[in-house]
Amino acid sequence: MADPMKIRAAMAGDKVEVKVLMSHEMESGQRKDAKGQTIPAWFIQNVTATHNGRTVLSAEWGPAVAKNPFLSFRFAGGKPGDKVVITWTDNHGDKRTDEATIA
Amino acid sequence: MNRLIPLACALGALAAATALAQQPRSAVEEIERYRAALGDGNPAELWEARGETLWKEQRGPKNASLERCDLGLGPGVVKGAYAVLPKYFPDSDKVEDLESRLVTCMVTLQGLKPEDARKDPFGGPGKKVPMDALVAYITSQSRGMTMNVALNHPKEKEAYEVGKKIFFYRAGPHDFGCVTCHGADNQRIRLQDLPNLMKTSDAQRAYGSWPAYRVSQGELRSFQWRLNDCFRQQRFPELEFVSPASIALTMFLARNSNGGVFDAPSIKR
Numbered sequence: 001m002a003d004p005m006k007i008r009a010a011m012a013g014d015k016v017e018v019k020v021l022m023s024h025e026m027e028s029g030q031r032k033d034a035k036g037q038t039i040p041a042w043f044i045q046n047v048t049a050t051h052n053g054r055t056v057l058s059a060e061w062g063p064a065v066a067k068n069p070f071l072s073f074r075f076a077g078g079k080p081g082d083k084v085v086i087t088w089t090d091n092h093g094d095k096r097t098d099e100a101t102i103a
Numbered sequence: 104m105n106r107l108i109p110l111a112c113a114l115g116a117l118a119a120a121t122a123l124a125q126q127p128r129s130a131v132e133e134i135e136r137y138r139a140a141l142g143d144g145n146p147a148e149l150w151e152a153r154g155e156t157l158w159k160e161q162r163g164p165k166n167a168s169l170e171r172c173d174l175g176l177g178p179g180v181v182k183g184a185y186a187v188l189p190k191y192f193p194d195s196d197k198v199e200d201l202e203s204r205l206v207t208c209m210v211t212l213q214g215l216k217p218e219d220a221r222k223d224p225f226g227g228p229g230k231k232v233p234m235d236a237l238v239a240y241i242t243s244q245s246r247g248m249t250m251n252v253a254l255n256h257p258k259e260k261e262a263y264e265v266g267k268k269i270f271f272y273r274a275g276p277h278d279f280g281c282v283t284c285h286g287a288d289n290q291r292i293r294l295q296d297l298p299n300l301m302k303t304s305d306a307q308r309a310y311g312s313w314p315a316y317r318v319s320q321g322e323l324r325s326f327q328w329r330l331n332d333c334f335r336q337q338r339f340p341e342l343e344f345v346s347p348a349s350i351a352l353t354m355f356l357a358r359n360s361n362g363g364v365f366d367a368p369s370i371k372r
Contacts, residue, residue: 021146025229
């Protein structure tokens with residue numbers, strides 16, 4: 001089971017600014033270990049963000065995203081007290097969903 | 104994170120172009136800007152969150168949490184504890200830094216064997232260790248506080264003197280000591296400026312910036328790790344985790360940072 005994300009969501013003018021830290025190895029599949037064996041690729045493939053059930057961000061990620069990724073984005077139509085839900089799925093099928101309340 | 108790095112680089116290039124028209128910006132300032140751009144999403148927060156859970160989790164043969172652990176301000180007090188460490192603890196009759204104290208509490212409260220509590224001091228690729236997370240959580244609870252390490256007990260004074268000796272001791276194949284790199288102004292390794300630890304302002308800033316998330320390693324690095332790696336870079340024998348020597352050197356550096364504001368876990372290149 002993956003570690004929880006750290007999500008901050010706050011109003012920035014009339015938009016909601018969301019900042020997400022995800023805990024993930026993001027192994028590219030290009031590296032070798034001490035024995036010369038390729039370390040298998042292991043990375044987040046899909047990220048979605050929803051606000052009241054409405055998808056406000058949908059992203060496809062690849063192996064070039066760094067370890068413990070940080071994602072920041074803004075969307076319109078949110079207000080303080082609303083919930084933002086973030087979900088990621090990695091190439092092992094592992095999933096993690098966390099939510100934050102807009103401040 | 105990789106989205107940020109190109110962004111930071113692009114900003115840096117833009118700034119460099121603008122700066123050329125005005126006046127050249129130093130490498131140090133550019134590195135500071137890079138750190139500021141990354142600081143907003145410091146992954147150290149992931150370690151802090153994990154550490155808080157671990158602190159409250161019942162673990163070990165005694166199935167106990169660490170919440171009754173006395174970090175120097177009384178059992179269970181985490182807020183501000185790191186700013187007074189290392190210090191002398193009557194129950195273990197020795198001077199302890201944070202990592203050493205956590206080992207002591209894992210033994211006394213959770214019933215771990217000392218060798219098991221000390222066994223995994225630092226994380227690495229694919230390996231997350233409780234120690235890093237606990238260190239991140241506890242140090243984060245001293246952010247913004249003023250360093251205030253006491254030097255009253257004879258053992259505290261002794262540790263400080265031993266630490267000072269180690270700091271100035273030159274040895275190894277390169278005839279190196281801590282002071283070789285950290286005893287003068289404007290020294291650097293590659294592009295990294297090295298703090299002159301003989302100067303109070305540098306000593307305060309340096310000590311107050313550890314532990315840190317190392318972007319190049321993707322790991323949270325504790326002060327014990329920092330000293331261990333300094334010893335490796337000097338080609339010294341390995342500095343044993345939570346050894347009296349490591350605590351003495353920490354005591355010397357922590358005490359010299361008294362009066363400085365603690366601002367960690369930070370983020371470093």
